[in-house]
Amino acid sequence: MKHYLIFLFALLLAACSNPQKTPYLTLKSNGKLLSNAELYILKNNYQLFDKAIIDEESKKLMFIKDSVPEGIYELRINNKPISKLIISGTLPFSISGNFNTAQPNLTINGNETTKALWKCQEASLKLENEINAISAHIPDSVLSSDYIRVRDSIYTSINVAINRKKKEINRVIKNHRNTLLPLLAVQLSAGNHKIYNHEVEADLIYEIRNQLVGQYGSYVPVKQFSASVDSIMNRNLFNALTKEGRILPSVSIPDAWGKNVLLDTLIHQASLLVLWKSDDNHSRIISKQLMRWTRSYRRQGLQVYMISFDNNREGWLEAIKQDRLALLHLSDLKGKESPLFNDFGLTNIPQLLLLDDKRVIVKRTQELEELKPAIQQLIKN
Incomplete structure (x- = not known):
């Protein structure tokens, strides 16, 4: 009996000295079994933060660390970038789906900010497809007398599509204003078209800059974004003689x-x-x-x-x-x-x-x- 109690005590001591850690991120593949998954954190650039381990029983990949700083991350499978993630205090979370396709079809649970980011990215991808479809209707040749009409029609259709998607993304940003999502959302592009022109929409960008600096002032990507916005504002609205509230110059x-x-x-x-x-083009739409x-x-x-x-x-x-x-x-x-x-x-x-x-x-x-x-x-x- 004495030896049995000593054995149980040893097992208990071993369990306490090696407690089971809870993963902050779990990956479950519906297709080919995942082998090499890494998580990179964005600072000045993307730096390796963590490598996943395989749970032999469930065959899931798990990321396990005692401390996970709030920030923007990139998930890579076999050195291939899969998705951007925003990790904050909402841990743990999981991602499931087929990671091995050209465009992975993934589902995320437990991380609403990243889910919202994916929604914005999906909107930009759909916009790119819309723009490509509009551009495909450009005729091979146009009479010189019709050139302006055709050009303006194409540009107008593209601008309408961009503005429609921008409104959709704005609604998502509004619901996640206190996160890092706006930092990534306002930098989205659809092919060669920026969804947000930071100079044209300086007021919105400056408002987002202030919100981010107030909450994430020490985070390097926010510092870089802030410096970029300040540069725009210095040569735009804040030094402009045509800022609201000022008297128009006499010229x-x-x-x-x-x-x-x-x-x-x-x-x-x-x-x-x-x-x-x-x-x-935008001038002619107004005129x-x-x-x-x-x-x-x-x-x-x-x-x-x-x-x-x-x-x-x-x-x-x-x-x-x-x-x-x-x-x-x-x-x-x-x-x-x-x-x-x-x-x-x-x-x-x-x-x-x-x-x-x-x-x-x-x-x-x-x-x-x-x-x-x-x-x-x-x-x-």
Whole structure:
């Protein structure tokens, strides 16, 4: 009996000295048995963090560590990148499916942030397929007279598809604002098309930057993202003379007949300045809507002027004619080399500047629909 008790005590001591650790990530393959799985953490670049071990009984791969820092990871099977993961305090979690196909079909449980990331990545992949389908309809040859129409039609379809997917991704970001997901989501691309243009959407990107720095300020990828955003903001909205709340610069610009016009002498009531370029797709989308969209506001007193950053007079005048823009048009025909481009603090066009009767910029945007509340308020007052 004494020897039996000593044996039991030894077994208990051995068990206590080698406690069974709980895996923070388990992989279960529905296809070929997995053999070599590694997890890489993103710092300055991806660095090996952990290697999986095989549970002989269940044949699952398990990642086991005492401490797993919050961050962005990449799962690799046999040195092949499989998926990005966001690991936070929601441990443990598991991934199952077929890891061995060209595009793995995986299911994740216990990690809602990564599930949301995969949803965003799936949206960008679908967008890429949509863009490829749109581009496939470009005819092999086009009459010169139809070129602009065909080009604008293709670009418009692509922009509509991008904006639709962007709204879908924005909803996901909103639900996971307090995680690292926005850092990856706003860097998604669909082929050669960035879903988020960081300069065009500087306000949103800056808001995300502030949120990330507040929560993950010491994480290297967040530091790098923050530095990039700060660089954009320094040359965009925060140093721009056309930032909301500032008075529009007093500048002289030639009209379509070459006569110089002092901009500040034009603005004595609510005014909309459209900064555009005739061969810019987004600009033309706005110009083709502009007369109809502003008709009721113009009847109530809104003045509308267009300032072009063209460098081709014929193309500029032809676009005015095609889009029936019966407005005052100004341009020094120096394109983006125009001093106005810097004076207005621009990094991209088009831009829509809504001003009150004192030349104060009350709204700056790239979309007509975003002007509605501000225009209605100005006209009401």
